Amino acid sequence: MAPVLLTIFACALAAQLLQCSIAPSTAARTPSSAASSLSTYSSQFHQLSADSLFPNGTGVTRGDFPEGFLFGAITSSMKHEGAEYRDNKSENIWDSYARKDGASLDGALPGECANNYDFYKMDHRLLTGLGMNSYRFSIAWSRLFPDGSGEVNEVAIAHYNDVINDIISLGLIPMVTLWTQDHPQILEDRYGGALSDTFISDFANYAETCFKVFGDRVKYWITFDELNDWAGLGYATMQNPPGRCTSNIMGQFNYNYGQCPQGNSGTEPYQVGHHLLLAHAEAVDVYRTKYQPTQNGSIGFALWFRWSEPLTDSAEDIMAAQRATDFLVGWFMDPIFFGDYPKSMRELVGDRLPSFTDEELQKINGSLDFVGINIQTALYTFDTNFYLTQNETCYYLDWQANVTGYRDGIAIGVGDHDYAVPWSLKTTVEYMKDRYSNFPMYITQTGWGIEYDESEDTLEDDQRVEYFETYYTELVEAIREGANVKGVYAWSLLDGFEFNLGLQVRVGIFYVDDDYNRHARKSALWFKEMLFSNSTTSSAATTALL
Ligand SMILES: *[C@@H]1O[C@H](CO)[C@@H](O)[C@H](O)[C@H]1NC(C)=O
Ligand SMILES: *[C@@H]1O[C@H](CO)[C@@H](O)[C@H](O)[C@H]1NC(C)=O
Ligand SMILES: *[C@@H]1O[C@H](CO)[C@@H](O)[C@H](O)[C@H]1NC(C)=O
């Protein structure tokens, strides 16, 4: 059994006191060479007729979900488009960061992965072949505005028009994300990227261009994807670009790719978070005033979640788990719903946490039509005062919470590093439902990474099948109990550039080989079976589980 290894999330934990040593893979990646053709794709596609895989049903079926529910899978410009420097696209922050020693663990580069830029038509047909009715993808800011702002790149406009038209022609509903940690590097060089408030107007300008040009066909917009995660990983540790943090914080955080050259882990995450929230609100304001009345779409952002389950039922641990959720989720949700950052953040961060002007608050207030939830996993969370012994401030230390995968020696879920915890999807949705008045939600990302091992049959991803079956079953339960969830997107349609993990961990329901051929994994077949069948089978499969 291939070890399930989602190191990237384990490393997110490192940032919170856990030690995390990532062993860099020495295996060189075979450079991708020739591209595949549509005929290759066709042969892969036809393999999908093996419906005997699930003779007794998948345990959950399309018919268990409400009418009009959106079922989709995800690609992102950053992880799957490839074509890094083609057609005047400029370098984005991951393109440049991936070239730093150790930042991409297996040396993979974004431009080598998946090549959805050329094969988008093929990919759209993979989705319809599975019976999906929606597709979540992203637009690359660095293609539309290679200089960050200023003149728009018409080649990029033409490309995304072709992409969107093809999606629509197949009856798929596009959900489009504008940012996935991929703004042009030139904005970092010019004014420090999201550390500067100039970022707000540049983002709003880019977003408006998208609304203006594509908004007649795109009805679901996501401004930022996992902005909460990035503000920590990019500015409190150096896991993600731009890789800024307090230089001597490295002694406490066991990273293997060097000291932070500059930054401040105790202030910059909050400053960047503030600007991201304002940039989001500005884009929403432009959309609502100028485009929504005629285009009739909706707009939101997608947050990264990890359910924080109190380790014990002590008041201390319950409060620590709440703080962890405040610092991760409330950070961006509460200003929009309640007019300020969570109280715990105000108390613990003090004057390192920015304040809102009345004008900003007005813009932020209610600036979501829906919220996107990216949820994979859960951890036990407990109270700690470790921070008191430290001389430096750091976003992750401010939580005063530590995490563990074990309670009384028993793991919270299956997996070596990241845990599959099906019930955490339901508890997360219920938490959001209760705290934010059952606001419209989409599960904008859920999926399962498996370490890539050339010697094993990567198509036999039984763990991923179990993951989706159990998670989607929990989602059905949550909806039956009244949660206002309107769609779910599988991460991901294709193997791609998984940030620090490069291609070492594969997440696609379609395997992408070095020649960019797509091969259906068992999990793709699971989706096909689930989406084309209507009857509910309470098969043993749902209870045998993981
Ligand atoms: C399907 O159901 C039949 C009859 O209940 C059972 O014998 C068989 O083992 C099941 N197959 C699977 C794959 O669960
Ligand atoms: C790229 O930009 C250059 C200079 O701005 C321009 O001359 C060229 O036509 C552009 N190429 C494409 C493919 O748009
Ligand atoms: C806008 O969308 C809503 C909900 O989908 C629909 O009921 C309404 O008719 C639409 N209005 C226009 C002008 O298209």
Ligand SMILES: *[C@@H]1O[C@H](CO)[C@@H](O)[C@H](O)[C@H]1NC(C)=O
């Ligand atoms: C947000 O707007 C609503 C009405 O649109 C208003 O009732 C509420 O007081 C506002 N909240 C804040 C914090 O300004």
Ligand SMILES: *[C@@H]1O[C@H](CO)[C@@H](O)[C@H](O)[C@H]1NC(C)=O
């Ligand atoms: C904090 O600073 C003091 C004085 O400079 C030093 O002795 C101590 O080792 C530092 N503690 C940590 C955890 O770095």
Ligand SMILES: *[C@@H]1O[C@H](CO)[C@@H](O)[C@H](O)[C@H]1NC(C)=O
């Ligand atoms: C955090 O918890 C882990 C157990 O999950 C433990 O190994 C580690 O020492 C703790 N860190 C601190 C700083 O307390």
Ligand SMILES: *[C@@H]1O[C@H](CO)[C@@H](O)[C@H](O)[C@H]1NC(C)=O
């Ligand atoms: C499922 O329902 C749809 C629409 O109600 C119908 O077209 C389709 O034939 C059904 N599929 C099965 C396998 O019953």
